[in-house]
Every structure is written in C-alpha cells, then in structure tokens.
Amino acid sequence: MTDASQHFIVVSDGDLDEDGIPVAVLAKKSAFTPEEEATVTQHLRDYEDLRLLYSPFEPKPNAFSRLIQSNDPEAFTRTYEYNVTAVTDNKPFFFFTVKLARLLNVNSNSSAMDWEVNLGVAVLGMLLIISIVAVIAFLVLPLAVRDRTAHHNAGALLYFIAVGLGYILVEISLIQRFVLFLGHPTYALTVVVFLMLLSSGIGSLASRRWCADVHRLWLPLCAIIFVLVIYTGVLPLLLGRLVGAPFFAKLIISGIVLVPLGFVMGMPFPTGLRGLASARPDDNSIEWAWAMNAASSVLGSVLAIVVAIQFGLNATLACGAAAYFLALLLRRQFQPSQVRA
Numbered sequence: 001m002t003d004a005s006q007h008f009i010v011v012s013d014g015d016l017d018e019d020g021i022p023v024a025v026l027a028k029k030s031a032f033t034p035e036e037e038a039t040v041t042q043h044l045r046d047y048e049d050l051r052l053l054y055s056p057f058e059p060k061p062n063a064f065s066r067l068i069q070s071n072d073p074e075a076f077t078r079t080y081e082y083n084v085t086a087v088t089d090n091k092p093f094f095f096f097t098v099k100l101a102r103l104l105n106v107n108s109n110s111s112a113m114d115w116e117v118n119l120g121v122a123v124l125g126m127l128l129i130i131s132i133v134a135v136i137a138f139l140v141l142p143l144a145v146r147d148r149t150a151h152h153n154a155g156a157l158l159y160f161i162a163v164g165l166g167y168i169l170v171e172i173s174l175i176q177r178f179v180l181f182l183g184h185p186t187y188a189l190t191v192v193v194f195l196m197l198l199s200s201g202i203g204s205l206a207s208r209r210w211c212a213d214v215h216r217l218w219l220p221l222c223a224i225i226f227v228l229v230i231y232t233g234v235l236p237l238l239l240g241r242l243v244g245a246p247f248f249a250k251l252i253i254s255g256i257v258l259v260p261l262g263f264v265m266g267m268p269f270p271t272g273l274r275g276l277a278s279a280r281p282d283d284n285s286i287e288w289a290w291a292m293n294a295a296s297s298v299l300g301s302v303l304a305i306v307v308a309i310q311f312g313l314n315a316t317l318a319c320g321a322a323a324y325f326l327a328l329l330l331r332r333q334f335q336p337s338q339v340r341a
Helices: 034-046 063-070 073-079 100-104 115-145 154-182 185-210 218-241 247-265 268-279 285-311 313-334
Strands: 008-013 023-027 050-054
Touching: 008 034, 008 063, 034 050, 050 063, 063 073, 115 285, 154 185, 154 218, 154 247, 154 268, 154 285, 154 313, 185 218, 185 247, 185 268, 218 247, 218 268, 218 313, 268 285, 268 313, 285 313
Parallel strands: none
Antiparallel strands: 008 023, 008 050
C-alpha cells in the first residue's frame, strides 16, 4: 500500500479530553468510496456522542490525521510527544507511553500524562535515585571517611561491583526474555531464578578446583562474555522459534540455555574473594567486597528495568556483558603486586 490515507476512518466515543475514551478504527484493503463515507456521516448524525477524528474526505488537524497522512509510522513516532512505538519482544513494555525527555521535563503538562499506566515508571526512577543515595550514604561515604587508614584497593572493590552489576543485569534480562517463551511471568521468574541460582552455586563450588589459582580468573570471565554476546543475537531467534513447544520441552530448553551460563557466572565472585583474601589477609576488605557486591545488585535490579524500557532487553544483556568485561580488566587487582600493603 503506497498511500494509506484513503483506507482509514477513525471515530471516538466522545471528545478526547480525558483518558479511557474508546476509539474505533475502520480499515479497508481498498479505498473508502464516497457512498461509504456518506453512510459513516449519517451514522455520526444519528449518534451525537460520536466524534469523527479522521476521514479521507474530511481530515482533521489531529495526531490521527498526521499519522495516517504521513504514511510513515516510524517518522511519526519519533516526533510524537508520547511513546507509541510498536511493542516488540525486545521491548515488551506496552504500558510505557511517556518518553524519557518528557518525564524529566519539569515544565511539561503532567495532567496530560496517563499516570494510571506510567506511574510505575516514575516510581522506578525515584527508587533508583533513593537506592543510589542510600548506597552513597551507607557504603561509599563510610568507606571513604572512616577507613581512610585502611587503604582499600579501589580497583578490587570495583571488580566486585562489576560482578554484582553484571549478574543482576543478565538475570533480569533473561527473566523478561523468558516471560513470552514460558507463557507467564511467574513461570519465567521461578524457572530463571531457580536455574541461575542453582547452577551458580554449583559453579561457585567448582571454582575451588577449577579456578583455585586467581590467575585463571580470566577463563570464566571470558566464557561469560562470549556466551552473552552470542545470546544477544541468537537467543531471541531461538526462543521465538521454539515458543510453540510443549511446556515440559520448554523447561528442558530453559535448562540447556541457563544452566551452563549460570555455572560460569558463579565462579568470578568466590574466585575474586579468594584472591582478595590472599592479597590482603590482614584487613576487612572481604567485608567491603561483600557489601559492594550486594549494593551493586540492588542498584542493578532497578537499573536493568530502566535500561530495558528505554533501550530493550538486548541492550540490558549487552550491559551485563560490558560489566563482566570491566571485571575482566580489573582481575589483575588481586595480584599481590597490585595491592598496597
């Protein structure tokens, strides 16, 4: 269809001056004829509450007319003040209709926003700010002020932040990705969290033998990054093709996808702890490493949803891979020569 302007008629049940007004869209493969337009006009006269929003013969100066007459939905969504892009598996957040720039604009007309569905996004942003303030107040400042004489290795602590952030970004991205595949959020949450924690625990236990030497820490980190890069491109296609499989088969597929990844993701944290303990056995760096890892997990759980809403699940998974890449760069911090006495 080269020109869609002749194929639509849009009518609303009243003026669009508040949320929840029903809108009916009439669409035809062929163009509407003058006789059909006359029938619609007569129907509108018979029912005075109905309002004509768009007609090929009587276009109105509104968003519906701009969308249909432009014949370019992508260009329209870029300039429209609300987020009306089509929902995809990569960005399945149909409830989010406010663009970030509008949400952050204090001068915007808040009464025009559909807060019934967008309030959760604003709460999510406030939760992220509160979490950042709490981490700074209860972890960063005490570490900087009270333990100035301890000379903690900032690079080593940053490693544990990267590992915690990467793990939670990957986990939440996979939970969201498996919602459609398994058919329900409860199934996705249960299956992904259970398999990830179980396999990570086994990987943590296995790291005592496989990564007993901190110099081998690069092996699981490289494996994680490699798998995440592959999953970013392959996993959406794989789950999309297998979405019609029986539920029991989906559980097996979930295990095949998640268990190997969770296994290697369980190795960097305990291996880093052993390296830090051997390099700094006489201070409380281990306690701070646990605290920083936990704090990054809290922040990452909120940040993962923010990134997913704005940029998609693939971007969230890529951010998780980037966090593990940062951990890979920081692994040398556990060598004795890199840690100050």
